[in-house]
Amino acid sequence: MERLRRLQPKLFWGTPRRLWLNVFRPGYVRASLARRQGECRRCGACCRLAWRCHFFYHNKEMPACRLYRWYRSWNCSRFPLDRRDLADRDLIMPDQPCGYFWQDDD
Ligand code: SF4
Incomplete structure (x- = not known):
């Protein structure tokens, strides 16, 4: 089932979209992240969007990253940039948010 969800074309566009926003729309990204609330729960869904990241693995049942200590790209460290990213991410793991x-009134 998860594999079928990944076939959605929008998931493939998510990576270049986030890269484009991070590089060419830094103001948008800053403003959106400033309004973002909450914290990462380490579910690992964003590491398995259109494809499973090569550096993703499970450490004692917990999702983990082989590169985390040394390097995190903007696409990884700033995820999710906006509600659109959340919607993409929810296609992979709809049962666990x-x-x-972002608050509804933003
Ligand atoms: S989807 Fe959200 S909670 Fe899950 S690992 Fe990514 S940022 Fe963290």
Whole structure:
């Protein structure tokens, strides 16, 4: 089932979209992240969107990253950038929400 969800084209566009926003729309990203609330719950869904990240693994049942200590790209460290990212992420793990959210009135 998860594999079928990943076939959605919007998930493939998410990575270049986030890269484009991070590089060319830093003001948008700053403003959106300033309004973002919550914290990461380490569910690992954002590491398995269109494809499973090569550096993703499970450490004692907990999702983990082989690179985390040394390097995190903007796409990883700033996820989710906005509600659109949350919607993409929810296609992968609809039963367990991301720890980040935006209030409805934002
Ligand atoms: S989807 Fe959200 S809660 Fe899950 S690992 Fe990514 S940022 Fe953290």
